[in-house]
Every structure is written in C-alpha cells, then in structure tokens.
Amino acid sequence: MILTLLIGFSSISFAAGNDKVDNATLVSFRHDFQNATNVSWAQTSTCYKATFELDGQTIYAYYGKNEAGLVAVTRFILSSQLPLNLQQELRSKLKDGWIADLFEVASGGETYYYATIENSATKTIFKSSGFSNWSQISKAAK
Numbered sequence: 001m002i003l004t005l006l007i008g009f010s011s012i013s014f015a016a017g018n019d020k021v022d023n024a025t026l027v028s029f030r031h032d033f034q035n036a037t038n039v040s041w042a043q044t045s046t047c048y049k050a051t052f053e054l055d056g057q058t059i060y061a062y063y064g065k066n067e068a069g070l071v072a073v074t075r076f077i078l079s080s081q082l083p084l085n086l087q088q089e090l091r092s093k094l095k096d097g098w099i100a101d102l103f104e105v106a107s108g109g110e111t112y113y114y115a116t117i118e119n120s121a122t123k124t125i126f127k128s129s130g131f132s133n134w135s136q137i138s139k140a141a142k
Contacts, residue, residue, distance in 0.1 A: 021048050025063045032070055033061065047071065072107035082113060085132040090115055093126065093134065118142070 021041050025048050029036075036052040036059075043049065043065075050061045062071045079087055079099055090099070097119035104113050113128040122141055126134040 022065075024068070028063065028069050029061065033059075072105055074103050074105050076101070076103045077113075078102070083131040086113060086128055086134065089132070089134055090117075090126070093117055093124075095119070097122075097124075 020043065029039075029050055033050075033052065033054060036050075036054050039050055039052040041048060041050055046065055048063045048065065050063070052059055052061070057075055060074045062073070063069065064071045079090060079102060081104075082090065082102075094117060097117045099115060100118045100123070101116040102113065104111060115126045115128075115134065117124050117126065120142070122139055124139040125137050127137050129135045
C-alpha cells in the first residue's frame with residue numbers, strides 16, 4: 001500500500017492552501033507535527049500528502065482519506081544514514097551504477113527503505129527487508 005502511495009502520485013492535484021483538506025486531517029497533522037513549517041498539501045483519490053519542513057529536513061506525511069490518521073511518513077536520506085548492514089549490502093549492488101533515490105518510510109510501527117539504483121542501461125528498485133538485506137522489487141530498461 002505504501003509503495004502505491006509513493007509511486008501513484010502521477011494524478012496528484014495540488015490543494016490551494018488547506019481548503020481542500022478535510023478538517024480532521026488538518027487537526028491530526030497539527031497534532032502529529034506541531035513544529036512543521038512551510039506546509040503544502042496535495043491529494044489523490046485515496047490520500048492527502050503534506051510536504052513540510054521539520055528540523056531542517058523536508059518530510060512527507062500521508063493521510064488516508066478513508067481511514068483516520070497518519071498512514072506513513074517518508075523522507076529522502078543519504079546512504080550514510082542507513083543502518084550499517086544495509087549500507088554495505090547496497091554498496092555491493094552498485095557495481096557500475098549509482099544511487100538515484102534513497103528514502104526512508106515509517107508506517108505501522110515499522111521503518112524500511114527504498115533505493116533506486118541506475119546505470120546506463122537499467123533502473124532497479126530495492127526495498128529493505130529488515131535491517132540487514134535488500135529485495136529487488138523492480139528492474140526496467142532505460
């Protein structure tokens with residue numbers, strides 16, 4: 001479900017201010033992220049996405065339209081912010097490629113990571129399985 005939220009934003013419409021975000025979601029957001037600044041909202045048919053600054057980082061929070069409260073929180077990270085085992089295994093997957101995207105997802109009391117590795121011919125997406133290894137979830141030619 002989280003991957004669908006993150007990848008499925010091709011049909012995003014941006015809300016002008018907060019007028020298109022329901023009041024319960026706004027109240028929940030203000031409770032969850034009291035010190036958030038520079039908040040902007042977007043939505044799909046299934047969720048609201050808040051993009052904001054917190055402690056010098058850009059954070060993305062996803063709230064379901066049909067379920068109460070926060071669904072997931074994501075942020076882009078550096079490879080040096082990964083747990084050591086995941087850092088080492090990700091380096092072994094690079095070979096002739098580079099890390100194009102790396103982000104952390106917190107949802108349902110769990111934290112996991114997505115990494116996109118590209119080279120001149122392919123784009124491969126991995127998801128962490130625990131804190132020690134990666135599972136390939138897709139690979140496509142460029």
